[in-house]
Amino acid sequence: MQNPDEIGRQNEELRDSRAQTYDIRFGFTRGGQRKLLSLIPLGQNPYVLDLACGTGYALREAANRTSGQGQFYGVDNSSKMVEMAQIKSKSYPNLHFLKSRVEELPFDNNFFDVIMSSNAFHHFSNPEKTVKEARRVLKPHGRLYISDIAANNAFMRISDKFSGRLEPARVEFYSRKEFQAFFEKAELRYVGSVRSDVIPPIEVHIAEK
Ligand SMILES: C[S@@+](CC[C@H](N)C(=O)[O-])C[C@H]1O[C@@H](n2cnc3c(N)ncnc32)[C@H](O)[C@@H]1O
Numbered sequence: 071m072q073n074p075d076e077i078g079r080q081n082e083e084l085r086d087s088r089a090q091t092y093d094i095r096f097g098f099t100r101g102g103q104r105k106l107l108s109l110i111p112l113g114q115n116p117y118v119l120d121l122a123c124g125t126g127y128a129l130r131e132a133a134n135r136t137s138g139q140g141q142f143y144g145v146d147n148s149s150k151m152v153e154m155a156q157i158k159s160k161s162y163p164n165l166h167f168l169k170s171r172v173e174e175l176p177f178d179n180n181f182f183d184v185i186m187s188s189n190a191f192h193h194f195s196n197p198e199k200t201v202k203e204a205r206r207v208l209k210p211h212g213r214l215y216i217s218d219i220a221a222n223n224a225f226m227r228i229s230d231k232f233s234g235r236l237e238p239a240r241v242e243f244y245s246r247k248e249f250q251a252f253f254e255k256a257e258l259r260y261v262g263s264v265r266s267d268v269i270p271p272i273e274v275h276i277a278e279k
Pocket residue numbers: 078081082085099103121122123124125126127145146147148151170171172173187188189190193194195
């Protein structure tokens with residue numbers, strides 16, 4: 071098994087090198103992010119966090135839905151991704167981006183109404199710690215939404231092995247059951263999982279504090 075610090079360093083290097091071209095190369099993932107956002111009720115003046123926000127697309131889309139209300143934070147381990155997110159979000163005064171690992175979040179306890187993450191959970195070197203950390207910064211009854219490639223069947227398990235060879239910094243795809251176990255260990259209530267009709271096969275896993 072790879073050392074989590076080494077995985078983190080590889081992720082950072084890879085994402086730094088991809089930040090400039092990320093939106094062009096990975097534009098096909100935007101449908102999955104819009105599906106994720108369609109499942110999130112934002113309410114009045116929401117405090118929202120995006121774990122591993124990349125260039126900030128999902129946060130800008132979320133902010134567009136609240137007509138200037140709320141505060142939206144994104145963290146990402148790659149300083150170049152954070153830079154791109156800041157450049158692309160210049161016209162949004164309520165969007166804030168910080169370079170941070172998701173395993174140690176720079177926020178007080180009980181700070182966010184909603185935490186989301188898209189296309190990134192499979193990269194995290196310590197998924198259990200990440201979900202526990204998300205719980206810490208969620209307000210009571212706040213919700214966590216994780217959208218990622220689903221690994222519920224043998225085909226996806228095999229793809230997982232192959233994509234591991236193509237993607238040096240990738241870690242692992244998880245099944246619905248594995249997400250339920252992460253939530254349970256973090257003392258979050260599992261609300262459910264929703265399958266998206268997009269390619270690659272994405273599922274959104276929802277839990278509540
Ligand atoms: C495939 S990109 C997805 C970005 C964005 N969520 C999107 O869908 O456009 C994965 C992101 O996860 C970030 N990342 C990976 N591991 C991380 C960690 N442990 N802490 C913070 N960010 C991490 C990478 O820097 C990268 O920006």
